[in-house]
Structure formats: structure tokens, C-alpha cells
Amino acid sequence: MPMIINAQQTATPRTYVDQVLDHWRQDEDAEALVQGARRLTRGEARRQLFRMGHALRRQGLEPGDGVGLFLANRVDSVLAQLAVHLIGCRVVFLPPEPGPGELAALVEQSRARAVVTDPLFAERAADAAARSVHAPVLLGLGPCEQPSADLLALAAECPEERPEGVPAPGPDEAITVLYTGGTLGRPKLAAHSHHLYDALLDLVQGDPDGDSPAAFPVTSPGTERVLAATLLTHGSGHLMTVQALVTGSVLVVLPEFEAGAALEVLREERITATMFVPPMLYALLDHPECVPGALPALRRVVVGGAASSPSRLRQAVDVLGPVLSQGYGQSEALGITAFAAEDLASQGALRPELWRSCGRAIAGTEIEIRGEDGTAALPVRQVGEVCVRGRTVMLGYYEDPERTAEALHGGWLRTGDMGYLDAEGHVYLVDRAKDxxxxxxxxxxxxxxxxxxxxxxxxxxxxxxxxxxxxxxxxxxxxxxxxxxxxxxxxxxxxxxxxxxxxxxxxxxxxxxxxxxxxxxxxxxxxxxxxxxxxxxxxxxxx
Structure with missing residues (x-):
């Protein structure tokens, strides 16, 4: 893996997009992005990324502007997200489920100057854009019936060289806005700075002191084939996308999850790593073709996004082998804990209670369990609210100071998750506070x-x-x-x-x-x- 150069080592701070491009300039004929029959080499992906960047600029977008992404799981969606960051704009991921009024409110709250929509969502996107007083430009990721420009057609007419004159983001500038899951109410918009990506780059390398687990260890940089099975516009999908691209891995995009289709892609594309939320994992395990030895290339499956059943995790290890690792995070803190596959399998055999744990704090992250007042740390094994401090924690909820004040106190995030710590620092989640x-x-x-x-x-x-x-x-x-x-x-x-x-x-x-x-x-x-x-x-x- 090329050396990561941080802001202290060079006058021009590098971003995670630079890291991706380092790989895409090497071995240009190697695969980079795959979605069914759509297969882009590194050279093709790089040139298409640059063309998209120019096309977005020609819509009047300037560094710091927000761009809403209302997208399905497609290769072009990956490139659109990278292109927004390439030209110094703010990525605003929009949730796929809200009604027109709620979607319009999120577009308005995010102050998006443009909205890029999948043709499948074009009617809803057009309605939301029309309701916004900011009147964002509507761009289709392909031809749409609604009155919008086709970003892919515009990109085809643009240069293949990298756009120039993009300033480095400020230390407290929001460059990515993630929506919360919304299972407990109206989604919120969690704003993150470039520090999130600095932390994610560190996660794929691990902690040199060995005190914290590597959340996404890469066995052989440049040889992994990573499946993005969750939504690209959700924190889980974004995490897997970034992890794959910054390590030079091939990213395979699953358009929609269905256990049989996922099993086929895992097998035929020789996937080495992926991430599932628990219901996806359970559906895969229940498929009649998911039997021991069915996926010989698979080396790592991260389970996260919601609480996992210990009995189902043990079943997954029995069927898939010792490839299962757990992760815990949320839109407000994309990485909090990790439990490496080899540790989970070996330690879980000796201490069965560890199957209930989601691991220990990742490098650079502090965790405390606090009481009802949110300030006093509780003793080991006493249940309270999980509070987190570190580089993966959000700046705050975008344009929402009231809810930001409720969630953040002195740099500590109140996650809303209830749990406890054991003597070794393993985190055990028992519930959402509201559940x-x-x-x-x-x-x-x-x-x-x-x-x-x-x-x-x-x-x-x-x-x-x-x-x-x-x-x-x-x-x-x-x-x-x-x-x-x-x-x-x-x-x-x-x-x-x-x-x-x-x-x-x-x-x-x-x-x-x-x-x-x-x-x-x-x-x-x-x-x-x-x-x-x-x-x-x-x-x-x-x-």
C-alpha cells in the first residue's frame, strides 16, 4: 500500500480520494469497480471520476457546496460520491425511505445546491427539490423522465484530467453528512469532517502498538475483492466502500440484497470480504445453498449495524469458518469498536460470553459507560449509556444546534445505546435507550x-x-x-x-x-x- 502522507508532512494535505487515485494510477487494466456485467478497470474508473468532477463543476458548484446523493447501489453511484469530494464539495447522503415532505425537509436542512438522483427515485427527488427554497439543481445519474440534466451524459463531454484548484477542507468543515437510521423517528443529519477519513485510513492499517484491534485488517493490499451489500448511501455501505477503495481492492456492488443473489455473487466474484447487517446474515445462513465450503475465497465478514444474536454468530462460524468479525458504530460515530475474526473465534471458544460483545475500542477512541446524568462514569459491568470520544465522532447534527447540544458534551457523544464494559474493555450492548x-x-x-x-x-x-x-x-x-x-x-x-x-x-x-x-x-x-x-x-x- 502506498504510504499515507498526512497534513503535517506536506504543504498540500492529502485526502482519502488521493489514496484511491494512487491505486488507480497503477496497473490501469486491473479491475476496480464491478456491478454484474458492468466492469470498470482502474484507468476507466479514474477517467470517469475526473469527467464527473468537471460535469458537477459546470453546474455552478463550488468548494463547500452541499450535494445531495439520492442513489441506488450502482457503480456510477460510487463514482458520483467520489466526484463530489474530488471537487471539494460536501456529500449529503439522503435516505431512501422518507415521504416527500420529510425528504424535502432534509434537502432543505442540508442546504444542498444540487441533488444527484438515481432514475428510479427521480420523481421523488424532483418533488423534494421543487419544495426547497434553495432550488437545488437536479441531476439524474442517467436519463430521467423528470426535468433534470443527465450527469452521465454531461460527463461524457468533459475532460479526462483531474479538476484543479480545489482547496483543502478546513479542520472543522463538514465534508460528509450521514443520515441516521431513522428506526426511532425522523432521521437526523450527522456531519463529519476530514478527520473521519483520517481515522478510517488508520483502521485499515491497524494500531502499530497493538493495543487496539484493526477494524478492517487487509491481508494482501490490492488483492482483496470486497462486496458492498448494504446501501452505499448509508454509513455501513460508505464504510465498506472507503475501506475497499483506499486499499486498492476491487469493489463489487450488490444492487439489492436477496440471499440467493448475494450467495451467487459471493461465489462467482470470489469475494474475500464483505459486511452484513444481522438480518442479511441470518437470511444467508438460512439459504439451502449456504453450506460449509460453499465460499472458499471468503476471509472476512463484518457484522454490524444492529445487535447480533450470539447463537446466530456461532452458526455463521460453523458454516463459513472463522471469518466473522463484529463492529459497532453509528452515523454519529462511524467506528467505535471492533472484534477481529481470529479473536472472536478463539476467545469465544474459551469465554462464551464474548459472543455477546461487539469488541473493544478502535484506535484513537475512548469509551465510557455513564449514568442517567451523562457525566458520571459507571463501574465495570454496570449498565448505562455508551459514551464515545474520538476522531470518528461527528461535528454535530447539520443545521440542528438543539439536537447537537443534546448529543454532544465536551467532545463526548451520547450514543443512545445502553451497555456495559468488562474488565478487559469489551463492550456489551443490551438495548437502545428508547427501546x-x-x-x-x-x-x-x-x-x-x-x-x-x-x-x-x-x-x-x-x-x-x-x-x-x-x-x-x-x-x-x-x-x-x-x-x-x-x-x-x-x-x-x-x-x-x-x-x-x-x-x-x-x-x-x-x-x-x-x-x-x-x-x-x-x-x-x-x-x-x-x-x-x-x-x-x-x-x-x-x-
């Missing part, structure tokens, strides 16, 4: 993560979600939703009895709803907001 179910005669806490982990150990249960529903006697009651395997009879009464026997009366579900599958967001997380809306008054124990 804790407060119930019982003494108003005790039921941690949905603990309950869901147990439910996933029961025969015939493929996925599980627990949430609190209004209850006249106790304020909230426990309700669970189970996705069950085909041709399997799951008895709700037996489920309740098993929960009571293992976790106690407090965790006993008042109602159990059986489904073929649980609803998920576009990011791949179980959509508890949808469950609350659709099933709070559902009839019990019916498909």
Missing part, C-alpha cells in the same frame, strides 16, 4: 436485546424482535414478533413458557405474533417503528 421496555409492578427494565438473543435460540425461530406496547396496569407490556422457518410449528404458549423459565416473569411476553418475515428498513435493520404501527393491536399468535 428499553419499562414494565412490571416495580417498573423494571426489560432489555429487548437480551430477550431477542434468547428467542433466536428457540427451534424454528429465524429472527425476533421485542418491543413495549401500552398497558393499563404496568405502563408497558412485552410483545414479541417472530419470523419462523417454513414448515415449522412454533407454539406461542411454549415460547412464553421458555422465556419465563430462562429470563423470569418480567420478560414474559404478553403477546407473541408469528410472521413469515420481519419488516426491515432499506438499511437492513428490523423496522420496529413499522412493527409498532402495524401490529400493536394485532391479533395474537397468527400468521
Amino acid at each position: 428499553i421496555i419499562v414494565t412490571g409492578s416495580t417498573s423494571d427494565n426489560v432489555y429487548s436485546r437480551v430477550l431477542e438473543d434468547f428467542l433466536l435460540t428457540l427451534p424454528g425461530v429465524r429472527n425476533a424482535a421485542a418491543l413495549g406496547v401500552p398497558d393499563e396496569e404496568y405502563g408497558e407490556a412485552v410483545q414479541v414478533f417472530l419470523a419462523t422457518a417454513e414448515d415449522t410449528d412454533v407454539d406461542p404458549d411454549a415460547v412464553g413458557a421458555a422465556v419465563t423459565a430462562e429470563l423470569g416473569d418480567l420478560y414474559t411476553p404478553r403477546r407473541t405474533v408469528l410472521l413469515d418475515r420481519l419488516p426491515t428498513t432499506k438499511v437492513g435493520k428490523v423496522d420496529k417503528k413499522a412493527l409498532r404501527a402495524a401490529w400493536t393491536d394485532a391479533a395474537p399468535a397468527t400468521r
